[in-house]
Amino acid sequence: MFEHIEQAQLLEDALDNVKTDVDKREGSIIYDSLAPSSVIAKELYIAMDGMIIEMFGDTASREFLIKLARERGIVPNPATPAVLRGEFNIDVPIGARFNLEELNYVVTERIGTGVFKVESETLGDIGNSRFGTLIPIEYIDGLTSAALTELLIPGEDEEETESLRKQYLDSFDSQAFGGNRKDYKEKVHKLQGVGGIKVYRAWQGGCTVKLVIMDALYQPPSLTLLDELQTAIDPLGNQGEGLGIAPIGHVVSIFGVEEVPVDVTLNITYQDGYSWDDIELSTQDIIDEYFLELKKNWEDSTFTVIRILQFETRISELEGVIDIQDTLINGLPQNLILNEDNIPVRGEVIG
Structure with missing residues (x-):
C-alpha cells in the first residue's frame, strides 16, 4: 500500500515545507538535517505495509495467522505419531522401545497374544510407510522376532498454513454450534487420522447421525481407527449419553469410506520407438495423482465423477504419446460416477 512512496519523494516533500528564503540545496544544513528523517519515514512506511499484511487472515504469515485464528477458537492441528501393528513371538513389555531404519518406536497397548500397538516416537507422516523387522533398543529375554506389519492410525504433520487459513476464513461464513454439520466436521477433523468426513442426519430415524470417514492418507480407515473414533465421538454402550464429542441425544455411528477399483483401457498412438x-509407470503415477485430487475433494462432493477426458488429457502429455482415443473405464466408454461413500483406487491399466 505504501511501497510506492520513495525516500526521495519524502525528502522533497519535507523540503517543500521549508521557507523559500532558506538554502535547501544538497549539502546545506536544512538538507542534511531532513535527509536522515526521510530514511526513517520510509522505514516506517515499510513497517506499516507489513502490519497491514499481518492484520488480515488472507495475507497473514503463519505466525500472525495463528494469533488471528486463536481469537476464533481455532488452533492448528498438532503433529501426531503413526500407530502401527507390531507382531512379536512373545508378549513384550508396554513401553519397550524398538528401532527400524532411522525411526524409533514404543509399544503402547496389547491387542492380542504377541500383537501390540506400536507408536512412532517421531511425529508426523514419516512413520506411516515403514514396515519390517524391528530391532529392540534394550535386550528383551525370549524375543526372537519383531516386526511392524500394518498401519493402524496414520501419523500427521502439523496442520499446513493454507489449511489453517481456510479454517479461519470459513469460520466467518457459518458457526459451529451444538452438533450442527459444521460442528461435527470441525471436531472430528481434529481427531488423529481423519482426512475426510461426510455427515448424514437422521439416517436411522430422528437423532441418529452417520459419519463416513476417510483416513489421513485418503484411504479407507482401519478397524482400529474406526473403533477409536467411535469411542471418542459416541462410545458404544453409552450412545446418545453425550460421553464423547457428540451432543447428548445424538446416536452416532461411524463407517469407513469404501474403495472402488477402477480399470482403465487406453488406445494409444505412439511415436516411433515408443511403446x-x-x-x-508414468501412466500409473498420473492416474494415482488424479485419483488423489478426487479424494481430497471427496468430503465436499456429493458424487465423485471419474472422467475419461482427464485420463486422455493428462496421459497425452507424456513423451512418446501422439494421441489417445476410445478410452474405457471398467470396460465402458463413459465416465464413471461413484456413489457418495466411495473413493477410487487404481485397478488394472492397459495401454
Whole structure:
C-alpha cells in the first residue's frame, strides 16, 4: 500500500515545507538535517505495509495467522505419531522401545497374544510407510522376532498454513454450534487420522447421525481407527449419553469410506520407438495423482465423477504419446460416477 512512496519523494516533500528564503540545496544544513528523517519515514512506511499484511487472515504469515485464528477458537492441528501393528513371538513389555531404519518406536497397548500397538516416537507422516523387522533398543529375554506389519492410525504433520487459513476464513461464513454439520466436521477433523468426513442426519430415524470417514492418507480407515473414533465421538454402550464429542441425544455411528477399483483401457498412438513399456509407470503415477485430487475433494462432493477426458488429457502429455482415443473405464466408454461413500483406487491399466 505504501511501497510506492520513495525516500526521495519524502525528502522533497519535507523540503517543500521549508521557507523559500532558506538554502535547501544538497549539502546545506536544512538538507542534511531532513535527509536522515526521510530514511526513517520510509522505514516506517515499510513497517506499516507489513502490519497491514499481518492484520488480515488472507495475507497473514503463519505466525500472525495463528494469533488471528486463536481469537476464533481455532488452533492448528498438532503433529501426531503413526500407530502401527507390531507382531512379536512373545508378549513384550508396554513401553519397550524398538528401532527400524532411522525411526524409533514404543509399544503402547496389547491387542492380542504377541500383537501390540506400536507408536512412532517421531511425529508426523514419516512413520506411516515403514514396515519390517524391528530391532529392540534394550535386550528383551525370549524375543526372537519383531516386526511392524500394518498401519493402524496414520501419523500427521502439523496442520499446513493454507489449511489453517481456510479454517479461519470459513469460520466467518457459518458457526459451529451444538452438533450442527459444521460442528461435527470441525471436531472430528481434529481427531488423529481423519482426512475426510461426510455427515448424514437422521439416517436411522430422528437423532441418529452417520459419519463416513476417510483416513489421513485418503484411504479407507482401519478397524482400529474406526473403533477409536467411535469411542471418542459416541462410545458404544453409552450412545446418545453425550460421553464423547457428540451432543447428548445424538446416536452416532461411524463407517469407513469404501474403495472402488477402477480399470482403465487406453488406445494409444505412439511415436516411433515408443511403446507401452516406456510409459506404463508414468501412466500409473498420473492416474494415482488424479485419483488423489478426487479424494481430497471427496468430503465436499456429493458424487465423485471419474472422467475419461482427464485420463486422455493428462496421459497425452507424456513423451512418446501422439494421441489417445476410445478410452474405457471398467470396460465402458463413459465416465464413471461413484456413489457418495466411495473413493477410487487404481485397478488394472492397459495401454
